[in-house]
Amino acid sequence: QKEVEQNSGPLSVPEGAIASLNCTYSDRVSQSFFWYRQYSGKSPELIMSIYSNGDKEDGRFTAQLNKASQYVSLLIRDSQPSDSATYLCAVITGGFKTIFGAGTRLFVKA
Amino acid sequence: DGGITQSPKYLFRKEGQNVTLSCEQNLNHDAMYWYRQDPGQGLRLIYYSQIVNDFQKGDIAEGYSVSREKKESFPLTVTSAQKNPTAFYLCASSNRENYGYTFGSGTRLTVV
Numbered sequence: 001q002k003e004v005e006q007n008s009g010p011l012s013v014p015e016g017a018i019a020s021l022n023c024t025y026s027d028r029v030s031q032s033f034f035w036y037r038q039y040s041g042k043s044p045e046l047i048m049s050i051y052s053n054g055d056k057e058d059g060r061f062t063a064q065l066n067k068a069s070q071y072v073s074l075l076i077r078d079s080q081p082s083d084s085a086t087y088l089c090a091v092i093t094g095g096f097k098t099i100f101g102a103g104t105r106l107f108v109k110a
Numbered sequence: 111d112g113g114i115t116q117s118p119k120y121l122f123r124k125e126g127q128n129v130t131l132s133c134e135q136n137l138n139h140d141a142m143y144w145y146r147q148d149p150g151q152g153l154r155l156i157y158y159s160q161i162v163n164d165f166q167k168g169d170i171a172e173g174y175s176v177s178r179e180k181k182e183s184f185p186l187t188v189t190s191a192q193k194n195p196t197a198f199y200l201c202a203s204s205n206r207e208n209y210g211y212t213f214g215s216g217t218r219l220t221v222v
Contacts, residue, residue: 034210043200044153086121088153090210098211102152 003027004091006101014029014109019076021087026070029094033065033072036088045089048074061062079108112137115215116201122222123188123195131186133201140205140214142184146170156199157185160209187210188219196221 007033013019020048021035030053032073036044048062050056050072062075076083116185123129135142143154146184157179170213178184184203188195198218202211 032209037213043216044211046210046212049210098155100153 002101003093003099004089004101005068006087006089006104008102010107012107012109013079015079015081017079017108019079019083019108020029021074021106023072023074023087023089023091023101023104024070024088025072025091025093025099027093027095027099028067028092030067030070030091031094032078032092033063034064034090035061035072035074036090037083038039038086038088040085076106077104081108081110084108113143113201114201114212114214116199118217118218119215119221121217123199123219126190128189129219130188130200131201131219133184133186133213133214135184135201135203136182137203137205137212138181139203140181141203142178143202143211144168144174144176144184144186145200145202147200147218151202155185166200172208195219 006023035048037047038044042085049064050065056063060077084107086103086105088103091099117132141160143158145153154170157172157176160166162181165176165178175187198216200216201214204211
């Protein structure tokens with residue numbers, strides 16, 4: 001089992017829809033969780049961080065964390081073609097090591 | 111503006127040659143990292159440093175070396191011992207262990 005797992009996609013959604021990206025992790029004592037967006041040919045950019053159970057909203061982005069289920073998700077409301085990118089989930093484990101998932105490719109169709 | 115600067119953006123290496131990738135940050139971050147990304151792959155940690163004059167091997171350190179003589183700088187040398195160096199190299203920094211990373215714009219290294 002990989003330490004951080006994401007569906008590689010591609011996930012395709014129409015413009016204006018909600019895109020839902022999911023991530024599971026194996027270390028039960030993981031403490032911090034991040035979502036990065038990486039456009040093709042570019043470096044990753046931090047877009048959301050979440051540290052406690054529940055939802056955290058920032059503009060069109062909502063991060064959701066459920067530590068009991070070892071699950072973190074990113075919702076993108078009103079998806080735009082400019083949201084088309086690869087989204088990386090990252091987890092800081094109990095050993096204070098950052099583990100990245102392989103990423104989910106998102107396509108938003110105009 | 112604060113950030114991380116990587117140079118060069120593109121680098122070509124001949125067989126048997128050592129090359130050095132530069133990474134400089136003005137964010138006053140303590141920790142710095144080097145990752146490698148291959149096409150369609152995730153990020154793999156090469157080396158990291160949490161304080162000046164100290165660094166640790168990551169998951170794929172063989173064929174690479176680093177130094178951390180200044181807080182702002184964390185250069186990566188790709189040695190001739192690295193047999194498959196063609197990849198996208200990313201430098202990152204963070205100010206605490208539980209904070210997210212700021213990435214540089216990356217260096218694309220190609221063996222010719």
